[in-house]
Amino acid sequence: MIETGIVTSVYQSGKSIYVDLNLGPNQDAHFVPFRTDYKGLYMVPEPGALVEVHELEDQAKVARGAHSEPDFSVPELLQNEFLIKINEDTQLFFQKVPNEEETDWTYALDIQTGADLTITAGGDVDLSVAGSVSVESEDDVDVQTSGDVTVAADGDVDVLASKEIRLGGAGGKPVARYGDSIQVWDPISGTLRGKITDGSSKTTSK
Numbered sequence: 001m002i003e004t005g006i007v008t009s010v011y012q013s014g015k016s017i018y019v020d021l022n023l024g025p026n027q028d029a030h031f032v033p034f035r036t037d038y039k040g041l042y043m044v045p046e047p048g049a050l051v052e053v054h055e056l057e058d059q060a061k062v063a064r065g066a067h068s069e070p071d072f073s074v075p076e077l078l079q080n081e082f083l084i085k086i087n088e089d090t091q092l093f094f095q096k097v098p099n100e101e102e103t104d105w106t107y108a109l110d111i112q113t114g115a116d117l118t119i120t121a122g123g124d125v126d127l128s129v130a131g132s133v134s135v136e137s138e139d140d141v142d143v144q145t146s147g148d149v150t151v152a153a154d155g156d157v158d159v160l161a162s163k164e165i166r167l168g169g170a171g172g173k174p175v176a177r178y179g180d181s182i183q184v185w186d187p188i189s190g191t192l193r194g195k196i197t198d199g200s201s202k203t204t205s206k
Helices: none
Strands: 002-013 014-022 028-036 050-055 061-064 084-087 089-096 104-110 181-186 190-196
Touching: 002 028, 014 050, 014 061, 028 050
Parallel strands: 028 061
Antiparallel strands: 002 014, 002 050, 014 028, 050 061, 084 089, 089 104, 181 190
């Protein structure tokens, strides 16, 4: 038998989540296990959420599937699109897009968060794309490694900065470029002045 109930309290104990329910006038159920569709997929309903209550053969109850109306706007979705939306700033969206031949559909993945996004891996992280990769930040971008860093490109590599480009960190010495004025000291001729007239054919700067 399946009925509905209103969550009044939520508990977490061990590997499970439990809820207290109001099933109707003077009908309450306590410490009812709350389950999702998959092992290892956890969801914690909030008090006031409407849930399905399944009565098992041994008369034990299991709650699942919170059905509360969201307090944010939901975008128009196509058939077989999937959206997990927590609030206006946080969502995981599998959006249907046609493939290159436009003969079938594939999915674009959109991840949005109003706070931090953390990716942790115990092994390698591989990023392979058929198009461009763009990283935009309103604050610092920090890359740290205890090993080597390799940047390989079949085309050009551009490094642009509105301020300084510092190799080795702050406090370094100036880097000479083609056309810069230089002076050297010779034990016979003394101080000689001139300009750099040659440089790398692959590395340029402005």
